Amino acid sequence: MATETASVRDQIREFILRDLASAKGVSSFSDSESLMESGVIDSLGIFRLVAFLEETFRVRIGDEEITHDNLKSVDSIEQMVSGKLKK
Secondary structure, eight states, rough: OOHHHHHHHHHHHHHIIIIGGGEEEEOOOOOOSTTTTTTSHHHHHHHHHHHHHHHOOOOOOOGGGOOOTTTTHHHHHHHHHHHHHHH
């Protein structure tokens, strides 16, 4: 199970770094860092991130789940996705 969690986290981090952060000139961030406050993710980035999560992990993220707390950091995104994968 630990490798599955690491894999989820790694895939999330890689997508954010490659598709969202690099366009904003950000080359690194910590897993616990607020992605919105640091400017890595903006409103358009949120929609791209949600589409990536749904497609990659085959999960459904409802509108009510698209919150600052759920999408704040790599840690919180991984926690939300892993919770859905266990259902």
